[in-house]
Amino acid sequence: MYDFGAYLHSILPEKGIVYLNGQLGAGKTTLVRAVLKAAGYRQHVKSPTYTIVEDYLLGKRRYLHFDLYRLADPEELEWLGMRDYLSDSLIFIEWAERGKGFLPDPDLVISLIVDNRLCRRVTLSGFCIEC
Numbered sequence: 001m002y003d004f005g006a007y008l009h010s011i012l013p014e015k016g017i018v019y020l021n022g023q024l025g026a027g028k029t030t031l032v033r034a035v036l037k038a039a040g041y042r043q044h045v046k047s048p049t050y051t052i053v054e055d056y057l058l059g060k061r062r063y064l065h066f067d068l069y070r071l072a073d074p075e076e077l078e079w080l081g082m083r084d085y086l087s088d089s090l091i092f093i094e095w096a097e098r099g100k101g102f103l104p105d106p107d108l109v110i111s112l113i114v115d116n117r118l119c120r121r122v123t124l125s126g127f128c129i130e131c
Helices: 002-011 028-039
Strands: 016-021 053-058 061-067 090-094 108-116 119-125
Touching: 002 028, 016 028, 028 053, 028 061, 028 090, 028 108
Parallel strands: 016 090, 016 108, 061 090
Antiparallel strands: 053 061, 108 119
């Protein structure tokens, strides 16, 4: 997962929205950790399950990691000031379906499927890289 996270870091734009899909334990937070590690972040990366959002500023680049698993109602995103977060960051959102109607469309959707304890399948959709 860390090699894939490093690859993602190398191709993702500075700003955008990435939805992370997958069951509990599929590796969504681990993938964000890997991207942040590749970006140079050396501290512990917490799961935002209880805080809903974790904010990381690395140089001029801002990363936001949302976990909407505990969201009771999509309207809570309005109360959290979600729109304020959208302008200048690379945003990773776990459990984005819980924010339906209040979240903008993603630039990239990453789906993680656990085949067995040692193997995960990763599917990317909705992303275009300019060469």
